[in-house]
Amino acid sequence: MTSIIYNKTFDEPEIDKREILRYAGVRGEAELVEALLDDCIRESSGRLSYRVCYREIDLNSTLPAFLRSDSYTLKKNLRGCDGVILFAATxxxxxxxxxxxxxxxxxxRSVMLDALGSERIEALCDTFEDAIRMEYAELGIGVRTRFSPGYGDFGLSAQSEIFELLLPEKKIGLTLNKSMLMSPTKSVTALMGISHI
Amino acid sequence: MNITKFLKDNIVILDGGMGTLLGERGLMPGELPERWNITHPDVITDIHRAYFEAGSNVVSTNTFGANSLKLSDEELEEIITAAVRNARLAADGVENRFVALDIGPTGRMLKPYGDLDFEDAVEVFAKTVRIGVRCGVDLVFIETMNDSYECKAAVLAAKENSELPVFVSSAYGEDGKLMTGATPEVMVAMLEGLGADAIGVNCSFGPRMLRDVVREYLTLASVPVIFKPNAGMPRVDGGKTVYDVSASDFAREVCELVKMGVSAVGGCCGTTPEYISCLKQNLCGLKPVEITEKDRTVVTSYSKAVSITDIPVIIGERINPTGKKRFKEALRSGDMAYILNEGLSEEDDGADILDVNVGLADIDEAQMLIRAVKELQAVTALPLQIDTSDAAAMEQALRLYNGKAMVNSVNGKRESMEKIFPLVKKYGGVVVALTLDENGIPERAEGRVEIAKRILKVADSYGISKKDIVFDPLALAVSADASAGTETLRAVSMIKNDLGAHTVLGVSNVSFGLPLRDKINSTFFSAALFAGLSCAIINPHSQDMMGVYRSYLAISGLDDGFGGYIRYAEALVGDAPRTEAQAVSPYGEDGLKRSIVKGLKKDAARLTSELLSSKEPLDIISGEIIPALDEVGVGYENKTVYLPGLLMSAEAAKAAFSVIAEKLPASKSDTGMRIAIATVEGDIHDIGKNIVKLLLENYGYTVVDLGKDVPRESILEAVKRDNVSLVCLSALMTTTVAAMEKTITLIHQEAPGCKVIVGGAVLTESYAKAIGADAYGKDAMAAVRYAEMLKRNN
Known part of the structure; x- marks a missing residue:
């Protein structure tokens, strides 16, 4: 395992209004609701940051406990991989x-902003994932889709160890509280398996 | 020699990175470096010694992450003691080798966005400081701070538990701000206010990327500036971690800033003794640049600084119960939304700072003031002016305030100065000083200026300089004394010209007792501005006053390109009812009902007030508002209306209700049933809770909002105190459902008549039953239906 934790700040990913409305529970036509959404987008514009920190972990090295866990989801996701990219985004x-x-x-407005925030963080993760996939493809390494603590039986308890490995408090201003919740709330920690093609 | 003295005559060389070097010596990722003080004391001492030998005057103990949140008290004591010993050993008793107690962030976010209470954070830092002081460190070095509030907690802890010099340095992002938004200007003002001995910048990037931030510090700060950047960014080269700024480039770039005035330099991540040694060579022959007093008057919030200069500052006066029935009511019932709305609308209308006065004879002012300050700081970035005559309340508010506040007020009475100046000295602040004393307010301007001079002298004896005082020569009613206006104006210009100090006026007092007060106020305001007034406490909603202000700036060459004036004019001309929708008649086609169904807040309010001229309030409620809510509610249940739509309607209905409430005594629209609502302990999600509250209020229930992360004892207390018959609990996480279950058990035990309905993403009907709830609310409408059912059965 190399000791480097990388830090990246991205430009604002493109906004997907339909996705935001979906997060807000809107399933059909809703003209006035869309006007509210436009207002929310305007108000948040320029106030968000898009920060990620990440590190690569070699699965053949001494592994942190959460990667040695019995989680079926984790095992299935990492089958055939020789490393993972661990990241935190906010x-x-x-x-x-x-x-x-x-x-x-x-x-x-609060509900709509909450939906906007959910869409924004997912868009940031997608952007990051694409960037990493492209970077690794050049090295002949495949990158799998991200998955996070809380997916399937991959428990939230992995969070504290992930935080110790990524130091996101210092790198991107992301903190973990007593009940394993993250602040800022619109944040994600996840890992992506990597394998030589 | 002590470090502060040494800093006066020398450029201080700090140390370089610790983590990188420990990694090379086998520290594993995820392992706590601080434990190495005990397991590998020789390694730690060797690193410190290497820095001293390379030229460092100060090394920081290996205690960055040592705090009582991560370690038990015993281990904390053991680690810090060992860390100080390891550094002391390296100093070898050589002169001018100083040991700094290193303090990093806790790693937790403070409330309201995290779960760490401000006072708890102070105590966490205090524990570290107390041990460090006992072990005999020479100074406290608070570093890599990325949140202003946490930084304030750390500085307070250091100041309250030691007499040692305190150095403070923060980590900036590429946007030139801390992670939670503070700019260099905010940090400089806040930290100087708190009495930090040296302040600056560390970590984040290489020296070049941070150059602008450091320059800003040099322009703004009147205390020595610290610079301790990384060796650039890391990458892997041949299996080894390397940083992209070499030792020689690093030293050269850092030295450029020393030439501009930086007083203490070192390195952060990626720097080694080699970097420090290069730095020392480059510094050879450089003399410290003299630090000048910057004489800036600045108040801040957590992200915004307002500096009082030639451009006058508007302080909004509306958060004040004096003469406002509705405001008093809001204070008594704890209706914070009303107070927050008041503040936000002042911000919309152009206030730069908000005065906060919540004093009322029959409420606990200190408690209310703290709550108001906290909640206002959660919704607005404007700096606040804490306005209270209760010194204890003032102290609590200044302590909890995130930033450097404006303090309203002190006066020339000895008792007042003895109470207020120590607070300003300790917490920082720009204080409003009224030119009155034991003998009252002098009639003539000369007398007021004399008092101002005396106040300045006393302030100086407390170590408070002129720049942190703004004099209020007091606007008095011209109706009582025809010369009152001119004397005050004379005093404004004398204080400005003779004393070189800033002034402030509560302008509207001048018109007391006269009709059309805005006319008198705005004329007086205009004259005061031309006399050199620095700040005005006014009603920003007054078009006369803001018109005078904007015009004054334009006329006086303070509005570059007239941009401010033109924007103001455009907003004023375009102030015809916002194009929320085409005009609707209150009578035709169910006007009010339609506007509520469509969620048009402004229309709903306007149509309600039009209807009130011809219809009884209760008829409007039963004939328009309730049918509209029912229509939307049913639509939501049938999935033809979605949550945001439901809420927009609810807000429109609320707007209609608040218009009616002004006409209707509260008791008549009240259903008589009291409901308490809370997010349970450990959980900080409150969107769902707020939604349920809004809808219940729509249906006429009095809802006591207890907030989020509420301990069960507090919920029970509210149930008993407010005679509550239904409690709504929300929990969003499986981990907090346990707290929910305990709360239900407690309520059923201690208040058997009270029902409990629960909701939240992780709950289901059967889960709710299993934890003992009386009902499960799958959504907000379900909570309303349950309340309606209880009411019918009563």
Whole structure:
């Protein structure tokens, strides 16, 4: 395992309004709701950051405990891999500030901003995943789709160890609280298996 | 010699990285480096010694992550003691080798966005400081801070538990801000206010990337500036980690900033004794640049700094119960949304700072003030002016405030200065000083200026300089004394010109007792601005006042390119009802009902007030609002209306209700049933809770909102105190359902008549039953239906 934790800041990924509406529970036509969404996008514009920190772990080295766990999901996802890329991503505290600001003042807006935040963090992860996949393809290494603690039987308890390995508090301002929740909330930790093709 | 003295005459060389070197010596990823103080003391001492020998004057103990959140008290004591010993051994008793107690962030986020309480954070840092002081360190070095609030907690802890010099350095992102938004200007103002001895920048990037941030520190700071960057960015080369800035480039780039005035330099991640040795060579022959007093008057929030300069600053006066019935009611019932809305609308109308006064005879002012400050800081980035005559409340608010606040106020009475100045000295702040004393307010301007001079002298004896004082020469009612206006104006210009100090006025007092007060106020305001007024406490909603302000800036050459004035004018001209929808008649086609169904807040409010001229309030509720809510509610249940739509309607209905509430005594629309709502302990999700609250209020219930992360005892207390018959609990995580179960058990035991309904993503009907809930709310409408059922059965 190399000791480097890389840090990347991305440009704003393209916004997918349909996806945001889907997160907000909208399943059909909703003109006025879309106007609200546009307003939310305007208000958050320029206030979000798109930060990722990551490191590569060689599966043939001494492994951290969570990678040695019995999780079926984890094993299945990493079958045939010789390494993983472990990463943490966040769109920053401003998203929480916006969601919280309207919690008391306008729950409709708060719900919409929450959906926007969910879409933003997933878009950031997609962007990061694509960038890594491209980078590794040049080296002849395949990269699998990300998966996170909380998927299947891959427990949230892995979070504290992931945080010790990535130091995201320092790298991207992402923290973990007592109940394994992350702040800022619109954040993801995940891993992607890698294998030589 | 002590480090502060040494810093005066020398460029101080700090040490370089620790983590990178430990990695080379076998520290595993994920392993706590601080434990090596005990397991590998020789390695740690060797590294410290290598830095001293390379030229460092100060080494930092290997205690970056040593805190009581990660370690038991015993282990913390053991690790810090060993760490200080290891560093002391390396100093070898040689003169001018200093040992700094290194303190890094806790790794946890403070409330409201995380779960660490501010005072708990202070205590975490205090534990580390107390041990370090006992072990005999020479200074405290708080470093790599990326949140202003946590940084404030650390500095307070250091100041309260030691007499040692405190150095503070923060980690900036490529946007030139801390992770939680603070700019260099915010940090400089806050940290100088708290009495830090040296402040600056470390980690993040190589020296070149951080150059602009450091320059900003040099422009703004009146204390020595620290610079301790990384050796650039890491990459792997031949299986080894290398950093992209070489020792010689590093030294050259850092030295450029020393020439501009940086006083203490070293390295962070990736730097080694080689870097320090190069740095020392490059520094050879350089003399420290003299540090000048910057004389800037700055108040800040956690992300925004407002500096008081030639451009006058608007302080919004609306968060104040004096003469406002509805505001008083909101304070008594703890209706924070009302107060927050007041603040946000002042921000919209152009306030730079918000005055916060929540004093009322029959409420606990300190408690309310703290709550208001916390909640306002959660919704607005504007700096606040804490306005209270209760010194204890002032202290608590200043302590918890995230940033450097404005303090309202002190005056020339000895008692007032003795109470307020120590607070300003300890917590930092720009204090409003009223020019009155034991003999009252002098009639003539000269008398007020005399008091101002005396205040300055006393402030100086507390170590508070003129730049942190803004004088209020007091606007008095012209109706009582015809010369009052001109004397105040004279005082403004004398304080500005003779004392070189800033001024502030609560402008609207001048018109007391007269009709059309805005006319008098705005004329007086205009004159005061031309007399040199620095800040005005006014109503930013007043078009007369803001018109004067914008015009003054334009006329005085303070509005470059007239951009501000033109934007103001455009907003004013375009202030016709916003194009929320085409105009709807309140009578035709169920006007009000339609606007609620469609979720048009402004239309709903306007149509309600139009309807009130011809219809009884209760008829509007039963004939328009309730049918609209029912239509949307049924649509939601049938999945033809979606959650955001449901909420928009609920908000429109709320807007209609608040118009009606002004006409209707509260008791008439009240259903008489009291409901408490909370997110359970350990859980900080509150969107769902807020939704349920909004809908219940729509249906006429009085809802006591207890917030999020609420201990079960507090919920029970509220049930008993407020005579609550239904409690709604929300939990979003499997881990917090346990807290929910305990809460239910406690309520059923201690308040048997009270029902409990639960909801949240992880719950199901059967799960809810299993933990003893009386009902399960699959969504917000289900909670309303359950409440309606309880009401019918009562």
């Amino acid at each position: 769109v920053g505290i401003e998203m929480d500030r916006l969601i919280n600001k309207y919690g008391k003042l306008s729950p409709a």
